[in-house]
Amino acid sequence: MDILIRSLVIFAFLWLIVRVGGKREVAQLSAFDMILLITVGDLVSQGIVQEDYSLTAAVIAVATFSIAGITLSSLAIHFPPFRPWIEGRARIVVRDGEPLLDMLRAERITIQDIHEAAREQGIRRMRHIELCVLETDGSFSFFTQGDEDERDGAPDRDSIA
Incomplete structure (x- = not known):
């Protein structure tokens, strides 16, 4: 029972960390971040099972996280x-070619x-x-918006390339 409670506490803590850490942080994990996650995983497992390295303890911990x-x-x-609390909310960060700076700051992302x-989607201009x-x-x-702006000879002052 002790392992079950520790597993739930660690699960709640990790869920909170991921939620507070920001959406883009999770989506943009670097190689170093992956190594850090593996290390954290090992540390977390030690906190969950303490000195009990039995197969039963591991199964209980994994089952608790899965459930x-x-x-x-x-x-x-x-x-x-409850969905926004659990999964988060989608946020509009650009509207009509203008970045919403307050929202960018709140989500900790940059222009x-x-x-x-x-650029990955083939979009060349913010407008x-x-x-x-x-x-x-x-x-x-x-x-x-439509591509008619490219044909009208408008200046390229908002190019994002």
């Missing part, structure tokens, strides 16, 4: 008012992050972005 994850997913599905994601949404998984969704 806690399934429970959160079920809550999000069956009780929609360069948006430029990079836009073509009608909406840019930071999704709950840390990815960006772009909704663009």
Whole structure:
């Protein structure tokens, strides 16, 4: 029972850390971040099972994490008012070609992050972005305006390349 309680406490703590850490932080893990996560995983397992390195302790810890994850997913599905608390909310970070600086600061992302994601989608100019949404998984969704601006000879002052 002790392992079950410690597993739930660690699960809640890690869930909170990921939620507070920001969507883009989770989506943009570097090689160093992955090594750090593996190390944290080992430290967390030591905190959960303490001196008990038995197969039973490992199964209880993994089962507790799995059931806690399934429970959160079920809550999000069956009780929609809880969904924003569990999964987060999508946020509009660019509207009509203008970055929403307050939202960028709140989500701890930079305009360069948006430029990079836009280039990956083949979008060359900020003014073509009608909406840019930071999704709950840390990815960006772009909704663009028509390409007629490129044909009218407008200056390239908002190029993001």
